[in-house]
Amino acid sequence: MVEAEKAGLAMSPKSAARAAILGKLGTECRAADGASRPEPIVRDYIRRGSLDADACVAKMIERLREYDAEVTECSPEGLALEIANQIVRSGRKTFVAPAGVPREWLTPGFDWRIDGDLAGPLAIGEIEDCDGVLTACFCAVADSGTIVLHHSPAEGRRVISLLPDWHLCILRASQIVETLPEYFDRCAKPPALVTWISGPSATADIEMTRIKGVHGPRFLNVVVVKDGKTENQE
């Protein structure tokens, strides 16, 4: 077996294996969007939800709470104050925030480390030392209580919402859609990086008992900003 593996490497397995696999599969004529099928894919599942905006927000909050996330609501004017409330109540001191979040979100009097400003990205160790993280998000899906990050400048690099134990996420009501297909409708083009977050990190590997907080943040706090607008397209 070892000889075979060595021999395989010597004759450049990439090209040989590639040719062999594609040879078996065939690569002829694929027209766009499944045109090779006699019938197009039937998509009879629910695309658009039926709830009004308020009910949709209520459902999102209910789902988040089922995942043991902490949720509060506020008006756009009261956001900075609500963030300060959360920060103070968390009892934590050091926070990381991506460079793209508005300055007024950064409650004064706490140690804020900004990732990706003029000083550049934070080192992993600096992020690991933070007690919490504050980010915005791209969208949220009420049906499953899912927060979607596209890692824009206000949502931050993937690592900042991963290492700190406490994640405070700001979600505008207008970013909440009811169904997962509605989220995909909001993507003008497919994003390169996405993280779908449904509650804090969890496992049920031991006797199917759900335990919160394995490696990701153990605490997820969400502030829903009632901005009273609805977005249809990004």
Next chain:
Amino acid sequence: MSVAGQPILDPVLAPPFPKAALTVLRDVQLRKNVAHATDVIQAKRARLVAEKPDWQALRASASQIRDEALDNLGSYLEQFEAQCTARGGAVHWAADAAEARAIILGILKEENASEVIKIKTMTSAEIQLNPYLQAAGVKVFETDLAEIILQLGELEPSHIVVPALHVNRSQVREIFARTMGLSDLSDDPQALTAAARHYLRRKFLEIPTAIGGANFLIAETGAVAVVESEGNGRMCLTLPRTLITLAGIEKILPRYNDLEVMLQVLARSATGERMNPYTSLWTGVTPGDGPERFHVLLLDNGRSAIRARERERQTLRCIRCGACLNACPVYRQTGGHAYGSVYPGPIGAILTPQLTGMKHAQSLPYASSLCGVCYEVCPVKINIPEILIDLRAQVTDQERKKAARLFDPMYLGMRVANLLFSRAWLFHWAQWMSRIGSKVFTRKDGWIHSLPGMGGEWTQTRDLRGLPKQTFHAWWKQRKQASR
């Protein structure tokens, strides 16, 4: 449960299912653990599926999307390769397990990696990657909680989603206390989980090379998606300098938007959650965010041969949710090890023999009562019972050509039956003979309670109805004559 470093889940070496199952069926603790876990997941799944009014529509779309991907697999793989490469990823191809292992070790050598962290991937278990890397001097650290339990306890996985479901909390406590040197650890799952978090934290931060799998490869964009719960996946996907993704070629989805269906059915089917805690998607290399070097290894290892077969192609639709395992009345009794493969349960019973080119694991297509519940719960509508029957026919066709089967009582009996059933006069004669022959064994109540020889294997556990005094044919004839 590995013997001298030799994994028991190797279809080439594993004993036949009925033999392996006997050992497991005597393990009361294991059966209790498996029954508990499968009961819990089944109940959660049933509740969440019931709340989806469009569940059947989602299943139909999911199966059609997977079919479209498989029908055009070659061109979608090319598209994936082109897109992923354009975004800074390196795409490798491996025809079989040996090639895949060699390529991965080659990359690790280039990286001077003596340690790797791993996200749970069944495909790496399929190619027996860990023992190979360890033998080559690379230390492998599994990071999924269940995989840590198995790795530290030197146990084998028994389920494709919850691989340690056969291990209970006190067994986990014993493993962790012994291997992590935590003598005062309690058996509370919270404490055990915290121990795993602590054990792995520094490894995440310090080991610069990770190996993972893929739930989906997006042809349209060259993106890869990983679906997980704990965050160990996110750690391995963002912290290391180098990431190696090992994926079966069938993991392709045509478009990004196809996830709107797959993500709705996967978590509900797998763990009975509306959505799993974390799903990550990335495309090649993103400067400043995540690994600087990204390799994808596309593995065939028998898949293209399955795809080439018209009826069995649907096997490859599988998205590894494990719903068929949890629902299967056979799996629920035996757990996973009896299947002698990293893919147990109904999907394993059809996938494993096919992955070996129908050369091994030939008892697996029989490890089913054909009740059909696996088909009913499958989110991509794989008609497992149909394939099981088809594979049984293939096994029989192969077997009866063997010289050793010439005098095998079962095959001999089948040949005789073939002869009798094809000629009416012979059949009537055989019926007459059996009626006379069975009279000795038929009791007054009209039942046969015990038979000698091979027939005894039937009557050992059940009674057999004695043959009636008159055949239907004879009765019909008589009735016609009487009415004249």
